[in-house]
Amino acid sequence: MRFIYHQPVPNFYTHENPHHPKTTISDDFLIAFKDIALDLGFAGLSYSRLSDEFKKEWGIDWDNIIILKYFMSDNILKMKPSREKCRLEDEEFQQFGKKTFALADVLRENGFMADLINPLDDRVSLRSIAMQSNDAVITRNNMCMFKEGLNLGLFMIMTSIENLPFKKENDMDWVRDYCSTCGVCIDRCPEKAFDENGMVIRKACTAHREGCSICINFCPFYKRGYEKVKKRYLRMKK
Numbered sequence: 634m635r636f637i638y639h640q641p642v643p644n645f646y647t648h649e650n651p652h653h654p655k656t657t658i659s660d661d662f663l664i665a666f667k668d669i670a671l672d673l674g675f676a677g678l679s680y681s682r683l684s685d686e687f688k689k690e691w692g693i694d695w696d697n698i699i700i701l702k703y704f705m706s707d708n709i710l711k712m713k714p715s716r717e718k719c720r721l722e723d724e725e726f727q728q729f730g731k732k733t734f735a736l737a738d739v740l741r742e743n744g745f746m747a748d749l750i751n752p753l754d755d756r757v758s759l760r761s762i763a764m765q766s767n768d769a770v771i772t773r774n775n776m777c778m779f780k781e782g783l784n785l786g787l788f789m790i791m792t793s794i795e796n797l798p799f800k801k802e803n804d805m806d807w808v809r810d811y812c813s814t815c816g817v818c819i820d821r822c823p824e825k826a827f828d829e830n831g832m833v834i835r836k837a838c839t840a841h842r843e844g845c846s847i848c849i850n851f852c853p854f855y856k857r858g859y860e861k862v863k864k865r866y867l868r869m870k871k
Contacts, residue, residue, distance in 0.1 A: 640723055640727070641751075641753055642726070642727060642731070642733075642734075642749075642752070644734070645730075645731050645734035646734055646737065646741075647738050648738045648741040648742050649741065650741055650746045650747070650748070651741065651744050651745070651746065654744060654745050654746035654793040655743075655744040655745050655794075656793050656794060656795045656796075657794070657796050658745070658794045658796060658797070662743065663797075663798075666736070666739060666740070669736065669739060670701060670736055673732045673735070673736070674703060674729070674732070675701050675702060675703050675729070675732070676702045676703055676704050676781045676782065676785060677702050677779070677781045678699060678700065678701060678702070679700040679702065679763070679766045679768040679769070679779060679800075680697070680699060680700065680766060680768075680797040680798060680799050680800075681697075681698040681700060681762050681763070681765040681766040681799070682696060682697055682698075682797070682799045683695070683696055683697075683698065683762065683765055684765065687761070687765060691757045691758070691761070692756070693757060695791040696791075696795070697791065697792050697793070697794055697795060697797055698750070698762055698765075698766075698789050698790070698791055698792070699789065699790040699792055699794075699797065700763060700768075700787060700788075701729075701733055701736065701787070701788045701789065701790070702779055702781055702786070702787060703725075703729045703785065703786050703787075703788075704781075704782060704784055704785060704786075705722070705725065705784045705785065705786050706721070706725060707784070709721045709725065710784055710846045710849055710850060711846075712844075714839065714843040714844045714845045715844070719843070719844045722844060725786070726786060729786060729788060730749075730752070730788060733749055733790065734749060736790065737749055737790050740790070740792060740794075745792055745793050746791075746792055746793035747790050747792045747793075748790065748791050748792075749788065749789070749790055750762075750788075750789040750790065750791055752787070752788060759787050759789060760777045762789060763777050763779075763787060764777070766799075766800060767799075767800040767801065767802055767803040768800050768803070768805075769803075769805065770803070770805040770806065770808045770809065771809075772812055772818075772852070772854065773812035773813070773815065773816070773819070773831060773833075774818035774833065774848040774852060775833040775835075775838070776848075776849065776852075778805075778808065778854060778859075780859045780860075781859075782854070782855065782858070782859070783849055783852055783854045783855045784849055784855055807863070807866060808854075810866075811866045813831070815853065816831065817852060817853065818848035818851065818852060819831055821847055821848060821851045822847065822848055823845070824837050824838060824839055824845070825837065826838040826839075
């Protein structure tokens with residue numbers, strides 16, 4: 634049976650976008666903004682500057698993205714797929730969606746354009762935007778992983794700020810090689826949702842329609858953390 638996953642997040646803006654938005658943010662204010670996000674419970678921030686090719690591919694005309702990452706609850710992830718699990722996941726999603734509106738208002742109030750990217754809008758892929766940050770990688774079980782963790786939910790703000798600390802290179806590419814030698818997610822998948830090449834069969838995977846998270850629970854990156862897995866990987870390569 635298919636369960637209802639996330640519901641749309643209501644509009645919680647309290648400030649309008651400025652008519653003549655600023656394009657440059659000071660280091661001090663960016664640090665203060667990040668501290669506010671962390672105080673609200675977010676796990677960290679990343680930044681994407683979308684390439685011209687990406688914008689053309691997705692038919693969008695915005696450039697600069699602030700990515701807000703939050704930890705999905707361990708207790709919820711360990712639950713079996715059910716309506717209750719999906720309800721709790723959506724409740725958590727709604728809470729962080731409301732907090733994202735509050736952060737957009739902080740930017741608006743200080744003279745920057747800031748708009749929440751609708752996370753349920755299929756016209757653009759948040760995963761693809763995340764990959765433009767050079768701060769994430771897609772794991773073998775098709776999860777978008779940042780260094781903070783595998784169990785992350787994402788919200789994003791498009792903004793007029795042009796001098797965000799964008800990364801030019803991705804230092805997480807080694808994860809793909811590690812994943813190719815692991816295969817725990819393949820062995821543990823109850824739906825056998827991987828093809829003969831070890832690639833996820835999206836139609837068979839029930840993560841986004843029933844809330845299955847077994848592959849996350851058994852993944853070394855979730856159980857041990859990014860840095861510990863990296864140290865093990867580097868030892869293996871010596």
